[in-house]
Amino acid sequence: MSGGPVRARFGSWNDGGMSRPLITTVGCCTSTTARIAVTAKHGLSHARLVFRSGEGVFQERTLRLTQPVGSSFLQGSFELEGLAASSTVEYAVAVSASEDGLPSLAQLSDSKGLGRFRLLPPPGQPLRIGLVSCNGGHTVNDHDRRHAMWKRLGEVVSAGEVDLLLHVGDQVYADHIREAWQLADLDDHLTPENEEAMQRLREAFRTLYCDTWQRPELASVLGSVPSMMMWDDHDIFDGWGSHDEVTPADRAFFEAARTTFEEFQARLNPPAFSDSYGFGWVSNGIGLLVLDARTHRSWKDQTVIGRRQWAEMDAWLEAQACAGLKRLYVVTGVPPLHAKVAAASRLLEKLGMTAYLGDVRDSWMAPNNAEELRKLLNRLFEFRKCSPCTEVTLLSGDVHVGTTARLRSRVPFHKRSDLDQPEITQVVSSGIGSEPPSGFIRKVVELGIGSEAVDMYQDLFTGRLLELPGNPDGRVLFRRNFAVLDLGAAGKGGWDPDLNLRVRYFAEGLARPIEQTLLAL
Known part of the structure; x- marks a missing residue:
């Protein structure tokens, strides 16, 4: 088992004036890759993810969300590669109406809403499935x-x-x-x-x-x-x-x-x-x-x-x-x-x-x-x-x-x-x-x-x-x-x-x- 306790706090609330997605879900992962899917409410078309794996430094990704025809919700997925093998990933996501309105890497990485999840264990270790x-x-x-x-x-x-x-x-x-x-x-x-x-x-x-x-x-x-x-x-x-x-x-x-x-x-x-x-x-x-x-x-x-x-x-x-x-x-x-x-x-x-x-x-x-x-x-x-x-x-x-x-x-x-x-x-x-x-x-x-x-x-x-x-x-x-x-x-x-x-x-x-x-x- 890698990393410490895993926790996440996500929802439609604000953290220091930063808008969070309505839904943040961790999808398919490997020991070195991860998918983080987000859904945001109408008007919030840009998303920024900050993350680090293991003891690494925080990095950022910015994504333009897509809006299905007739929908008041926007969606997108962050695909992360080259992560520290079988490590714990710390992350936070913010959304905004424009890319300029997104909080900086420093602001997000210092926010109270950091989530955590573990990548899959190394190949010799069987998966524990819920x-x-x-x-x-x-x-x-x-x-x-x-x-x-x-x-x-x-x-x-x-x-x-x-x-x-x-x-x-x-x-x-x-x-x-x-x-x-x-x-x-x-x-x-x-x-x-x-x-x-x-x-x-x-x-x-x-x-x-x-x-x-x-x-x-x-x-x-x-x-x-x-x-x-x-x-x-x-x-x-x-x-x-x-x-x-x-x-x-x-x-x-x-x-x-x-x-x-x-x-x-x-x-x-x-x-x-x-x-x-x-x-x-x-x-x-x-x-x-x-x-x-x-x-x-x-x-x-x-x-x-x-x-x-x-x-x-x-x-x-x-x-x-x-x-x-x-x-x-x-x-x-x-x-x-x-x-x-x-x-x-x-x-x-x-x-x-x-x-x-x-x-x-x-x-x-x-x-x-x-x-x-x-x-x-x-x-x-x-x-x-x-x-x-x-x-x-x-x-x-x-x-x-x-x-x-x-x-x-x-x-x-x-x-x-x-x-x-x-x-x-x-x-x-x-x-x-x-x-x-x-x-x-x-x-x-x-x-x-x-x-x-x-x-x-x-x-x-x-x-x-x-x-x-x-x-x-x-x-x-x-x-x-x-x-x-x-x-x-x-x-x-x-x-x-x-x-x-x-x-x-x-x-x-x-x-x-x-x-x-x-x-x-």
Whole structure:
């Protein structure tokens, strides 16, 4: 671990007369490079960054921000290279209407608003990854609790325990935008071609991002640890892609959400695949395959990933098969293994609770998604065989509970040897803001999850949830949570000699994290 405690204080406030950006987010980093993305309010078109890495001297960069058509917000990203390897970066950003109005290097470097974040550790040291999803703090009635888990995550980041933060879906909740337009009958004639309406809609999404990410508890985290993000349905609207039909208004909301996802989330990530926001990334012996399961999702067409993303995913996996990765994390947003979907669907339909069917249809095990699930599992087990030194772990969110699981293939071709029992692991952390299921819906979830193996696809693939040690509810963590994944030997900064994965769930109401070691398979 390099550097000291990490902290950041950013927002729309002024520091000695200097205007700060509305949002400052640390994006994709390496051990010597960093990306710092900023969003400013209307009229503040110039930004200045001062920074230093390690014990170096402060430097400055000046940037002209861009303003999308019809937007009252401006954006830009600073790309830093040649930084002191694996050091702590101190920085501050100011914005102004003109370059002449920006504070000097001396003024900014001496300001009270210096933020700090660490670059990635050196190559021999595995990354400690934070896993978060489902930032629905609005679902919490107690205002003091709404962002409590973000505050706790900030403490864990400040203690130097996270190198990279993965946001795996529902970073914002845009459902209320759709509901407001419907109540006002504004979407009756809404289409993607209606540019005047689209500008208003995009601006509503931008305002949502700014309102959500300016919260001090969130801003502190976003400005103090490298982040990568992938969207899910609530970043668009509830159940996107899992409804029977897609209306012109539905498509308009998707296009507005897509534009603002690019402006606020995708710009933090490594280069994406060609027709989706999925991407592959390798660092420190770890591979990340982050799949976009919303852009091409269609219940009617029985697609989740999309043909071209499948092809690019296959090409990326083939390229990594001989790369000597020690761990491959595959991000899917919705977990491949959760409840017994068919039984839950029948029960909800019988009880007339059709409002929840979208959640059931989002599942990989839902009937129209089953073939895509088979393709996903087949590819991952094939990769496991072709890269025998690599452990494979699925990372997901979405379901507002925490779980770990083992998934097994019964396909003979997937065996590494006659004695091999092909298995991969799954870790789910959800949600950092959203409340867990309660009442009847919790009962439905509990009825759908047991200790026995669940058939995932025609008895060729099965999965089983694991007991979470110290969890009052056994296999399912029914508390708001985030997770930290660690592949290192405790306190030594190197790899665990047995390549085991330590998962720590930081859960609301529990003083100590729930810790589980997933043994290498």
